[in-house]
Amino acid sequence: MTGPTPAVRDRALALRPDELPAYLYDMAALRGHLAAVRAALPARVELYYAAKANPEPEILIALRPYVDGYEVSSGGELAHVHKAVPGAxxxxxxxxxxxxxxxxxxxxxxxxxxxxxxxxxxxxxxxxxxxxxxxxxxxxxxxxxxxxxxxxxxxxxxxxxxxxxxxxxxxxxxxxxxxxxxxxxxxxxxxxxxxxxxxxxxxxxxxxxxxxxxxxxxxxxxxxxxxxxxxxxxxxxxxxxxxxxxxxxxxxxxxxxxxxxxxxxxxxxxxxxGRALTAYCGWYATEVLDVKPSHGEEFAVVRGGTHHLRTPATKGHDQPCTVLPYDNEPWPHAWPRSAARGDRVTLTGQLCTPKDVLARDVPAAGLRVGDRVVFGLAGAYAWNISHHDFLMHPHPGFHFLTGPGQ
Ligand SMILES: Cc1ncc(COP(=O)(O)O)c(C=O)c1O
Known part of the structure; x- marks a missing residue:
């Protein structure tokens, strides 16, 4: 993966600002990946999915033809997975x-x-x-x-x-x-x-x-x-x-x-x-709310943050991402769109903590308020491991995409 799939890109650009952030899952990409994994494994090896990686019912159901069962690690997961894929x-x-x-x-x-x-x-x-x-x-x-x-x-x-x-x-x-x-x-x-x-x-x-x-x-x-x-x-x-x-x-x-x-x-x-089955099918799409300099560096604050996508904070990495310039609508305000002056920015979220960093030092020359940013590898240990209600921002939307333009 070097960027979002066409279905994810289209949807990230089509959503209104108030519909962002959103988790976008490319279900065709998920199925293709699972088929390749299953084909690489000998028939005698059983494949169970560790549901803790991503227990969204749509994901559990999509996995069913490719897995022999599910590993669950709590009474909550047990009841949830049993309901989503009865009989598995x-x-x-x-x-x-x-x-x-x-x-x-x-x-x-x-x-x-x-x-x-x-x-x-x-x-x-x-x-x-x-x-x-x-x-x-x-x-x-x-x-x-x-x-x-x-x-x-x-x-x-x-x-x-x-x-x-x-x-x-x-x-x-x-x-x-x-x-x-x-x-x-x-x-x-x-x-x-x-x-x-x-x-x-x-x-x-x-x-x-x-x-x-x-x-x-x-x-x-x-x-x-x-x-x-x-x-x-x-x-x-x-x-x-x-x-x-x-x-x-x-x-x-x-x-x-x-x-x-x-x-x-x-x-x-x-x-x-868990992770290696579903990480690749999920993206966290959002928009840039503000761009500003600080002591020689530039920061872009995006809608949402690590309360939705905690993975970079827990693992201490920069979440891979792609900037999608957004010019679909004329700029509605009397003041100009704030824009990056240099070619590297740090992408942060809306939380009042310096730990709310999604990716550092991202090449994003000319990044402007309103541009879309799509974070990849967000299909596992992403939404479900995050501290959703810190600061009471709205929860993201969830879209399970079946093809480009869907
Ligand atoms: C018992 C057990 N099995 C499987 C997994 C899945 O690991 P991964 O998502 O890294 O494949 C975990 C993850 O913590 C686990 O604790």
Whole structure:
């Protein structure tokens, strides 16, 4: 991606100022991307979508033909995804599950539980005995596995391989397998092992991590004389905000997973990416409200800000963006349009905090009030991770576009 798709560009220029900011989703681009990802993966590898990346119902529905299921990480996501894509297989993960969430998941017949601690395992066993005595509930204990030194160095968000609250310590593995196989938890079935160690890994790093997880899980099972039918190796495929045109190498990753699957016949491998599936289909479109100099630099304040698109603030990057000059209507005011004098501006939002920066040092010679700015890679961890109501500005619009001019 080097800029907005034609459908996004058209809509960003067609919306009135009071209809901005807006999230624009190119649904054809999403479907094309998903088809390419699915085609790159071996048939034996299951693809679950981590709904936390973007749970808009339209997105969840568009994903359905390409994914085997959805990973949900709260009771809220569970109910929401179940409603949007009824009948789709769900895997329930996430730390700190409450008894009420576990009960809701059992009631909905969730296919898999990713269990995060021994305490949670015991709670699930107790609840299953009371609420679902005639059922077998598939469990994949999540482990925070050791990884080879440096293998998560490229990661932007590390959740494993070091002390974290995610998953269980590998030292607890024997106890957990014991509990699941010695008759202590008769309603629970040890289906496999789950791990999600980091986000932001490129294909070679992901393959190395996936290989270590599978090797560790298979060795654990062999030690206990049990058979695992599934290993989930997590998500975390890289999205490079500094190089928005680049893509995770799904072909190389798929070929590597194929080799891994071939080495372990009978084992279903599963991945659960979020960001790398939906980031590319979303744009945050807005307009320039003001342009001004400050101590040798220039700032353009746009309608909206990081309360709608928190991604650059949380990840500390500049959100990739494109300026669309706007000349559709004659300037209605007696005073001139404020314009950038230099060729670089910092794009900020309407919040009263210096942290409300969307992108620094953007080449935008001649940028004027009223011009449109379209921020890319806004289809994942964007609106849904933002602090929407700080300063009580209006919420953005949402448009799910099906083609140019739509
Ligand atoms: C357990 C689990 N699985 C999958 C994901 C998805 O990660 P990503 O969106 O980086 O692919 C996350 C993200 O935090 C996660 O915690």
């Amino acid at each position: 297989p769900l895997a329930f993960g996430g730390p700190g599950k409450t008894p009420a969430e576990l009960a809701a998941a059992m009631e909905l017949g969730v296919e898999r539980f990713h269990v995060e601690s021994v305490y949670e395992l015991r709670m699930l066993a107790d609840m299953a005995a009371r609420l679902a005595p005639d059922r077998r509930i598939a469990v994949l204990p999540r482990f925070n596995l050791p990884v080879a030194d440096g293998s998560l160095d490229g990661s932007s968000l590390t959740m494993g391989g070091r002390p974290t609250p995610f998953g269980m310590d590998p030292a607890q593995a024997d106890e957990v397998i014991g509990l699941l196989t010695d008759g202590s938890c008769p309603q629970l079935e040890l289906r496999g092992i789950h791990a999600h160690l980091a986000s932001g890994l490129h294909a070679a790093e992901q393959l190395a991590v996936s290989g270590s997880i599978v090797t560790w899980a298979v060795a654990l099972a062999a030690r206990h004389g049990v058979t695992l039918s599934e290993v989930t190796v997590g998500g975390g495929m890289a999205v490079d905000y500094a190089a928005p045109e680049s893509r995770f190498d799904w072909a190389a990753y798929g070929a590597g997973l194929d080799r891994l699957a071939a080495a372990h016949p009978g084992l279903t491998l599963r991945i659960e990416p």
